[in-house]
Amino acid sequence: MTKSELIEKLSDEHDLLNKKDAESIINLVFGGIGEALADGDRVEIRGFGSFSVRERKAREARNPKSGELVKIPSRKTPFFKTGKELRERVDG
Amino acid sequence: MTKADLIESVYLTTGFSKKESAAIIEMVFDLMKGTLQDGEKIKIAGFGNFVVKEKSSRRGRNPQTGDEIEISARKILTFKPSQVLKASINGEDA
Numbered sequence: 001m002t003k004s005e006l007i008e009k010l011s012d013e014h015d016l017l018n019k020k021d022a023e024s025i026i027n028l029v030f031g032g033i034g035e036a037l038a039d040g041d042r043v044e045i046r047g048f049g050s051f052s053v054r055e056r057k058a059r060e061a062r063n064p065k066s067g068e069l070v071k072i073p074s075r076k077t078p079f080f081k082t083g084k085e086l087r088e089r090v091d092g
Numbered sequence: 093m094t095k096a097d098l099i100e101s102v103y104l105t106t107g108f109s110k111k112e113s114a115a116i117i118e119m120v121f122d123l124m125k126g127t128l129q130d131g132e133k134i135k136i137a138g139f140g141n142f143v144v145k146e147k148s149s150r151r152g153r154n155p156q157t158g159d160e161i162e163i164s165a166r167k168i169l170t171f172k173p174s175q176v177l178k179a180s181i182n183g184e185d186a
Contacts (some may be wrong), residue, residue, distance in 0.1 A: 001127045003136045009123050014116065021106065028101055029120055030139040036093040038180045043093040048121045049169075053181055076181045078140070080171030089129040090144055091167045 003030075037078055047085040054079045095121075128169060140173040 001009075003026060011022035033051055036043050043051040058074040082090070095117055102113040124142070127134055134142040149165040179185065 001132055001134045003139075006120075006123060006134065006136075010116075010120060013123070014119060016108075016112070017116070024105065025102055025116060025120065028105065029098055029117070030136055032093070032098055032101055034139060034177055034180060036097075037177070038183075041093050045095055045121060048125065049171075078171075078173040078177055078181055080142075080173075082169045086125055086128065086169065089125060090131075090169045092129065
């Protein structure tokens with residue numbers, strides 16, 4: 001399912017939402033979660049899961065082509081932990 | 093941030109009541125949960141992909157007792173963030 005299919009499904013299932021409204025709501029949901037994470041916030045959606053930001057330590061690695069040693073700076077990465085209800089439904 | 097904050101922003105931007113806004117947010121996540129329960133992946137451009145993966149059974153150990161146990165085959169959900177999301181979290185332009 002893509003984002004546009006999710007938008008379509010939302011407007012199909014909801015009596016009062018046209019496609020344009022559904023689109024702004026879906027953008028609001030994922031835009032909102034993204035912004036919260038960019039601010040370093042944790043996002044918890046009960047029954048679905050939680051999003052947080054994890055820090056990857058700086059490390060040294062080799063360029064596989066040249067064999068050169070390169071320093072990779074520390075980086076933040078988004079992390080999703082599946083909620084209990086969804087975890088059980090997916091494995092059901 | 094929680095669902096309540098998402099409900100609030102739907103309420104503030106759409107003109108729906110708080111109750112209706114809450115129902116809409118519930119519906120968004122219910123639709124996603126149903127899709128994933130069916131084993132179908134969800135791809136949100138600019139955000140990331142939610143993918144159900146099958147894990148085969150394997151031997152593991154109870155870390156407390158050291159006993160060897162069989163970990164059964166199972167389906168798990170993974171999230172792969174998009175480049176755009178990763179960049180924005182690191183304060184970069186995508």
